[in-house]
Amino acid sequence: MCATPTVEKSAPELVQPAGPTPGGTLPLSSIDKTAAVRVPVVLVQVFPRAASDVGGGQQDAAVAAMRDGFARALVPYYPVAGRIADVSPGDGEPVVDCTGQGVWFVEAAASCTLADVNYLERPLLIPKKDLLPKEELEDLIIMAQVTKFTCGGLAVGICFSHMVFDGQGAAQFLKAAGEMARGLPAPSVAPVWDRDAIPGPPRPPKLPRGGPPPPCTAFSFVTQAADISPESLARIKDAFRAATGQACSTFDAATAVLFKCRALAAGLPDGAEVRLAFAACTRRLLRGVLPSVDGYYGNCVYLAVAARTSRAIREAPLEEVIRLTRAAKEAVAARFADWMRGGGAMEDHYSVALDYGTVTVSDWSRVGFSEVDYGFGEPGYVFSLNDHVRVVPSAIYLRPPAPKRGVRLMLRCVEEPHAAAFADELAKFA
Structure with missing residues (x-):
């Protein structure tokens, strides 16, 4: 050492x-x-x-x-x-x-x-x-x-x-x-x-570069990391199939765990609204709009949002939380098409309440950062360093370092009073 x-x-x-x-x-x-x-x-x-x-x-x-x-x-x-x-x-x-x-x-x-x-x-x-x-x-x-x-x-x-x-x-x-x-x-x-x-309906607000729109609260999030094991993911998927007759993805299973564990730990009142927001890829929805989708490297995302009361998420079985996540994903195509046609204001489509009740999710496990080879092989591990994000709770999904498998959650989701309880809930799926 x-x-x-x-x-x-x-x-x-x-x-x-x-x-x-x-x-x-x-x-x-x-x-x-x-x-x-x-x-x-x-x-x-x-x-x-x-x-x-x-x-x-x-x-x-x-x-x-x-x-x-x-x-x-x-x-x-x-x-x-x-x-x-x-x-x-x-x-x-x-x-x-x-x-x-x-x-x-x-x-x-x-x-x-x-x-x-x-x-x-x-x-x-x-x-x-x-x-x-x-x-x-x-x-x-x-x-x-x-x-x-x-x-x-x-x-x-x-x-x-x-x-x-x-x-x-x-x-x-x-x-x-x-x-x-x-x-x-x-x-x-x-x-x-x-x-x-890409059409521009409606005109986005004029904001200075470098930060989110005011007003918003700055939180003191604790940086945490947690792994969801392949065994836990398999059990969740099997339970969902048994309950619904349908398959669910690793993203669906991991997101249900995250949303429920945070609701259990965050200390929000029963009637408080809790929200899950995640960036859904819209490249397939831009075929015919862009001259070529393959090779386009600009933003192709739409914000999918699901919301329930804190009590509802705390008490819901994971299968029900998965249904909520899937419903938010399935709504993206119609809502994105509505936005492209100019339906609704910008804030109706590309924003979510920036408060402690919201958690935002980004899935980096499949975007390609782990497949970059500069001449000395692919990375053994990729992780985020977005510790500057202080206005909304956030989670990023990563591939854990080899030889581990499953999903790693890089978290800035809760403040110190709730960090231990959040870690304990997530540890049940390690």
């Missing part, structure tokens, strides 16, 4: 496109500009066996290839090398200015092995700021930091603008950077911009 680990960073480098790229400005879509996506997203990819021969030269070569992969990927993905700007300063209507300035890339070296810091499992034994290029994204679209560990392992910290990418879109770009780092002549999936093809 090493002494208190330290991380030394090189000066930030702007990695520019490896070839000429177009200039000018590009519009964002009406979905990109919703208040729900005006926050940066932060994640870390852990590569325990990136360079099993501890020699620094091997690590340095891997990092150099990765940097080159980013530069080459920025040619077809040239908007990502630009900056987010306003059409007119202060009018709140963002666009992407294709300046070609590049993306931030930072190289860092830790004084320890990944084992010394428990492979970056929570609670983190290295400060968050040491794993990321800087604290604020500002007008940048993506930043990366690669941290070398003395065991030969690497950690890649990524911060990206949710106004330009959704999770699947960001993973698509990172996969392209990995493919180019491995020597492919072009990305296997050609990028598609076409944001202006």
Whole structure:
């Protein structure tokens, strides 16, 4: 075990496109500009066996290839090398200015092995700021930091603008950077911009970048992690099939556990409304709207919401909570089509009450962050670092570190008075 680990960073480098790229400005879509996506997203990819021969030269070569992969990927993905700007300063209507300035890339070296810091499992034994290029994204679209560990392992910290990418879109770009780092002549999936093809009914509110709309309460959420085992997921699925004659997904089962456990632990009054909100992918619903759905890397999400009283969720069997989740998913197609036709105000479709009664869910287990290969294999573990989100309880679903299976929940769902009870309820499904 090493002494208190330290991380030394090189000066930030702007990695520019490896070839000429177009200039000018590009519009964002009406979905990109919703208040729900005006926050940066932060994640870390852990590569325990990136360079099993501890020699620094091997690590340095891997990092150099990765940097080159980013530069080459920025040619077809040239908007990502630009900056987010306003059409007119202060009018709140963002666009992407294709300046070609590049993306931030930072190289860092830790004084320890990944084992010394428990492979970056929570609670983190290295400060968050040491794993990321800087604290604020500002007008940048993506930043990366690669941290070398003395065991030969690497950690890649990524911060990206949710106004330009959704999770699947960001993973698509990172996969392209990995493919180019491995020597492919072009990305296997050609990028598609076409944001202006998505209609804009109704006009989104003009809000400053960098935060949610006021007013809202800032909570002191406790960061927690919990695993739902494959055995628990199988039991829940079997019970649902026995009760309904239907199959349910892993997402349905995990979400029912989360929603019920939080209702049991959160201490809300019987009659208080509790809400489950999750981002449903709408790529399939945009076929025929976008010239090509394949390769589109903008936001393709719609907010699905389910609500009941606190008492109803506490007392409901999991099968009933699963039905509630499935009903919210099944309503997405009709509600999204209504929004596309201009039905209802923006806040009727892309917002949810920002209070302690709401929990928001994002499923990262299948968007592609775990399949990125920069030339040293796929990550053993990917986790979120969105500790800056303080206005709404949130949960992100991840793949647990190998060889574990099941679903890992990365949680900022409750404040300290409810954290122990929440952990105890979730532990019943570990």
